[in-house]
Amino acid sequence: MMEGATWLIHKYVMHGFLWILHSDHHDHSTERNLEKNDYFFIIFAIPAIILMCFGSRQGFNYLFYIGLGVTLYGMAYFFVHDIFIHQRIGFLNKTKNPYLLTIRRTHK
Template sequence: MNEILGFAGLLLLGFCGMEIISYLVHRYLFHGFLWNIHESHHTPTHGWFELNDLFSLFFALVSVGLMFWGAGDPLGSVAFAIGTGIAVYGVLYFIIHDLFAHKRFMPFKSDNKIMRLIRHAHQRHHQSADKKGHEPYGLFLFPYDKYNQENR
């Protein structure tokens, strides 16, 4: 039982850590010296692939690498648990960010209040296509009450 709780805690750490890392990388690197790649995400038209997708591929490789490294003892491996947390973050990011917020690939609609708030906050980030950028830079961490009031 302790092994499962430990795994769940590390998985959650991987997930939450990914949101913090995503925020920092997005704000200071993507809107900094990596803007020439990230800019493809801020253009009005998107195809099946945009140069910015390389960042998702990088994080997916980190996740798979950690899971592969810890595959010999999945429940007892810190690497496997954190890699799984990063993978869960990546799947939710893809569903909420790419499919729901940007309507890429197989878009869908939802009346879920939290998903609508996330989309609204993300649209605020995209209100300008310049390098300076706007808050919020994270996908899940932002002042929900502020965007809830704006969305009424």
């Protein structure tokens, strides 16, 4: 479900009314360590924190696990997208696997 949610949010929110925060992720004319796009880490963490907070106060019901799933998805996304694809911290950068290198090269 997070893949579908991410696709929709990227297309209609990040490329919509929050383009002001997302544009520097596609415009690499000003490369810095941090991008305005990184605010989305905070934005996407808020519903996950709220879900885990409410879920834990209700006997760790389904809300907690939805929030946990969103968090684990975010962590996986960070590893694949920010560390591997964008090479933001010089780690996971030695692969010669043609499939992985194609993913990195074709990511826009």
